[in-house]
Amino acid sequence: MSSKPQAEKPRWSHCNECGHETLHKVVKLIRKSRDFNDDDYPVSVGSNWRILQCCGCQEVSMSRTDWCSEDDPHDPAVPAYFPPRVSRRKPDWLVRREVPSYQGLLDEVYAALHADSRRLAMMGARAIIDKAMAKLVGDQGSFAQGVQALVDAGLIGKPERPLIEAAFDAGSATMHRGHQPTADSLNTVIDIVERIVHAEVLAEKAKELAAATPPRPPRAPKPKNTQKKASK
Ligand SMILES: [Zn+2]
Numbered sequence: 001m002s003s004k005p006q007a008e009k010p011r012w013s014h015c016n017e018c019g020h021e022t023l024h025k026v027v028k029l030i031r032k033s034r035d036f037n038d039d040d041y042p043v044s045v046g047s048n049w050r051i052l053q054c055c056g057c058q059e060v061s062m063s064r065t066d067w068c069s070e071d072d073p074h075d076p077a078v079p080a081y082f083p084p085r086v087s088r089r090k091p092d093w094l095v096r097r098e099v100p101s102y103q104g105l106l107d108e109v110y111a112a113l114h115a116d117s118r119r120l121a122m123m124g125a126r127a128i129i130d131k132a133m134a135k136l137v138g139d140q141g142s143f144a145q146g147v148q149a150l151v152d153a154g155l156i157g158k159p160e161r162p163l164i165e166a167a168f169d170a171g172s173a174t175m176h177r178g179h180q181p182t183a184d185s186l187n188t189v190i191d192i193v194e195r196i197v198h199a200e201v202l203a204e205k206a207k208e209l210a211a212a213t214p215p216r217p218p219r220a221p222k223p224k225n226t227q228k229k230a231s232k
Contacts, residue, residue: 045069086114091198093201143168
């Protein structure tokens, strides 16, 4: 009989890169266990570590499933994943590092989101709004005046104003009153933050595009249309 351990079957789990459940190959399985035999009642506990690789995008992750010999076999243990499984992906322009001035802060906000550190993510989102505002209209003394300056300069429209105020208020509540945002409200704020930063990316791209486009040649004077008249 071969001593080679049998390879585990591929298993379904969420892939952070693909953004949905995909089939994962079990590249390696490591079992760790310990037996206790107190009062002649043997109990074993252990953990199964798996290195997983997405069969779609090849992304690698790890899972750990803790078990105990006393566990209910009808209630299987839920594995923990490293890095944690997330429902929100970084936008493509952030992955392509198109916003160097925000990259560090945004990366940390995403790291907090992935670790379900919602308060930290919200505080980071507020810091990004502050930074964007200072960059666009300078220090205006207060947040309300900053938003007004953005509206006056035509950098945000009227419908966006309540969105930015709501995002900033949520960040303040987290910082000063220890408010724990729900995943939904945090996602809304991150949507708003991404929109503000992405608007800057698009403005830069528009400038580059305009600079790279050759100017329209001057129009030649209109020839007299004698032919059309003659054919009539
Ligand atoms: Zn994948």
